[in-house]
Amino acid sequence: MNNRFIKLNLTVLVIVALCEMIGTKSFSVGIGTIVLLPMLFAVVIGILITPDVLGKKLSALKKVISREEVEMAGPFVMLALLPLGVKYGTLVGPDIVKVIQAGPAFLLQELGNLGTILIALPIALLLGMKREAIGATVSICREPTLGVIGERYGIASPEGTGILGTYLVGTIFGTIFYGLLGSLSISTGLHPYALAMACGMGSGSMMTAASTSLAVAAPPEMKDTVLAYAATSNMLTGVTGLYSVVLFGLPLVNFFYKKLEPILGKRGNKDAA
Amino acid sequence: MQLKAEKLLEQLKILIIVGILILIGQRIGYGISIIEAIPGIILVIAVAMFSLIIKELTPNLKFPAFAWASLTALVLSMPFMPTADWFLGYTNNVNFLGTTTPILAFAGISVGNRIEQFKKLSWKVLIVAVMVFIGTFFGSAIIAQIILKLQGII
Numbered sequence: 392m393n394n395r396f397i398k399l400n401l402t403v404l405v406i407v408a409l410c411e412m413i414g415t416k417s418f419s420v421g422i423g424t425i426v427l428l429p430m431l432f433a434v435v436i437g438i439l440i441t442p443d444v445l446g447k448k449l450s451a452l453k454k455v456i457s458r459e460e461v462e463m464a465g466p467f468v469m470l471a472l473l474p475l476g477v478k479y480g481t482l483v484g485p486d487i488v489k490v491i492q493a494g495p496a497f498l499l500q501e502l503g504n505l506g507t508i509l510i511a512l513p514i515a516l517l518l519g520m521k522r523e524a525i526g527a528t529v530s531i532c533r534e535p536t537l538g539v540i541g542e543r544y545g546i547a548s549p550e551g552t553g554i555l556g557t558y559l560v561g562t563i564f565g566t567i568f569y570g571l572l573g574s575l576s577i578s579t580g581l582h583p584y585a586l587a588m589a590c591g592m593g594s595g596s597m598m599t600a601a602s603t604s605l606a607v608a609a610p611p612e613m614k615d616t617v618l619a620y621a622a623t624s625n626m627l628t629g630v631t632g633l634y635s636v637v638l639f640g641l642p643l644v645n646f647f648y649k650k651l652e653p654i655l656g657k658r659g660n661k662d663a664a
Numbered sequence: 665m666q667l668k669a670e671k672l673l674e675q676l677k678i679l680i681i682v683g684i685l686i687l688i689g690q691r692i693g694y695g696i697s698i699i700e701a702i703p704g705i706i707l708v709i710a711v712a713m714f715s716l717i718i719k720e721l722t723p724n725l726k727f728p729a730f731a732w733a734s735l736t737a738l739v740l741s742m743p744f745m746p747t748a749d750w751f752l753g754y755t756n757n758v759n760f761l762g763t764t765t766p767i768l769a770f771a772g773i774s775v776g777n778r779i780e781q782f783k784k785l786s787w788k789v790l791i792v793a794v795m796v797f798i799g800t801f802f803g804s805a806i807i808a809q810i811i812l813k814l815q816g817i818i
Contacts, residue, residue: 399773400681406769407685411693411762428761429693430768437772443779456773464774469729470675471682471767473712474705476730478760480737481752487742496811506803511795518788527792531800535726559782560793563775566768568797581805582818589805595730596771599764601801618760622734624804629731 399460399467406436415607423578426604431570438563472595479622486619493584497624500588501631504530508644515553516648516655526553529644532561533594535633536640543641566600573604583609587617591624593632598625668720675716679709682766690762704757711736 410429417426439445441461446453483490490497507528515524526544530536532554537546544550569590576586583605590601602621606614683705690696715732740751812818 400685402773403766403769404685404688406772407689407765408692410765410769411689414693415761428764429689430761430764433765434768434772437769438775438779439772441773441776441779443776456776458777461773461776464770464776467678467682467770468767468774470678470712471685471770472730473679473715473733474682474686474708474758475760475763475767476715476733477708477711477737477755478758478763480711480734480739481741481755482760483734484738484741484745484748485743485752487738493812493815493817496808496815496817499811500804500808503802503804503807504800506799506801506806507796508799509803510799511792514795515788515792518791520788520792524792527789528796528799531796556785556789557793557796559778559785560790561797562778563782564793565797566771568794569801572797572801576801576805579802579805581802581809582812584818585805585809585812588808589801589803592800592804595728596767599767603761603764626731626734629728633726 395459395463398455399463402440402456402460406433410436417574417607423575424608425571426574426607428570428600428603428607430600430603431567434566468596475595475599479618479625482615482619483622486616489616490619490623493588493620496585497588497620497627500585500624501627501635502639503589504592504628504632504635505639505643507531508640508647512644512647513651513655516651519656520553521652521656522549522648523553523556525644525648526550526555527557529554529640530632530636531592531594532557533592533632535593536636539633539636539641561594561597565594565597569597569601570604573601574608576605577608583613583617584620587620588624590621591626591628593625593628595625598622672713672716672720676709676713679712683709685766686758686762689765690759693762693765694759696757696759696762701757704754707751707754708758711740 410432442453511528526540540554590598606617687698715729718732719729740747
């Protein structure tokens, strides 16, 4: 075992111990309840201690977590997710009959992922984006979509620039954003089970952040079903996500782009001028 | 094949470390005895390794190891499976929330090399991305709400 390996793991051990000591904090704000889980503290501390953030100011910190340790942490995430994957399986298994009964809802809500186009595309155009808007709004832009857009348009194209933007924001702020949205979303009046299905977006860590904070904020008797629904929906997105982008997402985003760009695009330009 | 075995061994090593992190974390956060949780965490790591091997064997399916792990545990814990009782019994000592903290600690550190790229993005990208996050979440939630209502589940 080399030095980097030990430094990275000891650092994570300190973060985990610290965050578990803090524990889960929930407090109500005007519009609902915000649940802050240990994992949310963990991701924030993790980002803060990297060389380009606090490491810039504290050279001692940079010695512990340098670029090399950051590089090493990437593959660890995929492996660290697996025990959680197992736990999700144990939540779905005992409830499998209930989950299958909700099958139609699971399948159809997958199409809800196209909501990105309906809401985000007009706004991107109003902000003056051109073809970048296609990549940025075609889906939630996780790895499979990155592959599709890269193949179709090239990652250096305007569409590629767009998707990289949404991808980056998701990578850095996705779990934090969904960790907050998960608990707050209950105040929309939508049923926790429907919200649970929405948590499965094809990213293990975002689904976890959204569904666990939702589960903590939901009535206690719904907790296990919320987690089971979210995990099932996420598995399903793992299967359908790519096809949904190729078959529906891309044609739809291009169609709306052609229709909306002449109207909204001009206004965006005028505002900018 | 030689190389693959080496890769799997490396992954096992990391999984064992993650297991230790979970044991310590859930001892602090949820007061679960480390000794009592050891059989559970060994089972969890075994299923995780199984899912990594399946993923290696089925490269054309493009089904992530995370989903294989869920699916395997799902099958082992279905009510009519003879494995359900002992599998759930042991893994019950591995706390759900306890498994999430190490992931996000690693994830937080791993985005460190993206910060400079991120700083170059314009504020417009940030707004559009947030709209994308909201769009996919509530798009799915609204459809699910309608169908679950029609089915009489909620």
